[in-house]
Amino acid sequence: MSAADWDERYASRERLFSGRPNEALVAETAGLAPGQALDAGCGEGGDAIWLAERGWRVTAIDVSRVALERAAEAGAHVADRIAWSRGDLAAAPPPPGSFDLVTAHYFPILRSSGPAAVDALLAAVAPGGTLLVVGHARPAPGHEPEGFDFDSYVHPADIARRLGGGWRIEADETRERRTPPPEGAHHTHDTVLRARRTTE
Ligand SMILES: C[S@@+](CC[C@H](N)C(=O)[O-])C[C@H]1O[C@@H](n2cnc3c(N)ncnc32)[C@H](O)[C@@H]1O
Secondary structure, three states: OOHHHHHHHHHOOOOOOOOOOOHHHHHHHOOOOOOEEEEEOOOOOHHHHHHHHOOOEEEEEEOOHHHHHHHHHHOHHHHHHEEEEEOOOOOOOOOOOOEEEEEEEOOOOEHHHOOHHHHHHHHHEEEEEEEEEEEEOOOOOOOOOOOOOHHHEOOHHHHHHHOOOOEEEEEEEEEEOOOOOOOOOOOOEEEEEEEEEOOO
16 A cells, blocks of 8 residues: 555544554554654554653654654654654655664555565564564455455564564564454454564
């Protein structure tokens, strides 16, 4: 989907997502000391705002102007701790080695686009920092969303396989969701990858 497609998707509803932080973000980062975070594909800002409320300084990037406007409005109370930025992470990599946490929830990366976008996310994690990537698990047969080809996208397990030495995988698993999926979606399980960058 292009930036215009995402803008159109967001504009089609008053709010597309819940505004609450994703449950895997809360579970996986609650024990981390706050530092610099990158939220890749931040959408309407629920995760970035939650992190900022806990003391993180967040760079929140999304390709959708509509989503970012909503996010900035919702996060006005923590505006001093979040830099909202419109950008295409497939085309413009974030600064390397800069973030104690790089989090990407349901961030779509097409396999056909090659490894650059994934490599840029990995490179953005500072030594000692954490990578958290969460996706939708493969839908059960007969429950595939219309027009969505699971195998066209890069998933957390693919990224786990791409991590070489210099990373410690702390979680790489499928989990049942406890919170309902967004309206119109039928996802029941998440795939979660959390990894620690151990060296430069
Ligand atoms: C499924 S939404 C998830 C939003 C948010 N992370 C959440 O969990 O609610 C995916 C988001 O990624 C953004 N996005 C898609 N491709 C992008 C790209 N190449 N660069 C930056 N953002 C992108 C979309 O605009 C959208 O907000």
